[in-house]
Amino acid sequence: QVQLAESGGGLVQAGGSLRLSCAASGRTLSSYVMAWFRQAPGKEREFAAAISWRDESTDYADSVKGRFTISRDNAKNTVYLQMDSLKKPEDTAVYYCAAGVYRGFFSRHNGNYPYWGQGTQVTVSS
Secondary structure (H helix, E strand, C coil): CCEEEEECCEEEECCCCEEEEEEEECCCCCCEEEEEEEECCCCCCEEEEEEECCCCCEEECCCCCCCEEEEEECCCCEEEEEECCCCCCCCCEEEEEEEEECCCCCCCCHHHCCEECCCEEEEEEC
16 A cells, blocks of 8 residues: 655645645555646646656656756655646546556556545645
């Protein structure tokens, strides 16, 4: 079992920045991929970014590429999502941290991630 706990959400003006954190516990994460998904009201949950815990390779959705940066701190067992140049309304959503076994490629499908955090709200205002 892997337990995930997100933090760092909040209200930010368009063009601003936020950093989300996801603290992981319960299992060694070296064979895992950690991902961030987001879900806006009335929309399906969508992939945002992922990182391989072992080699720190990354994957980004086109909608966030160049604006968001995913990283991890091995000593703290924590994954971060640095979000810059935030846009209204497209970046407003509940952001979820997820974990799944890394099989040599990144999956953007939420069904491949068995472990989820409770989510943290990000609201971008004008």
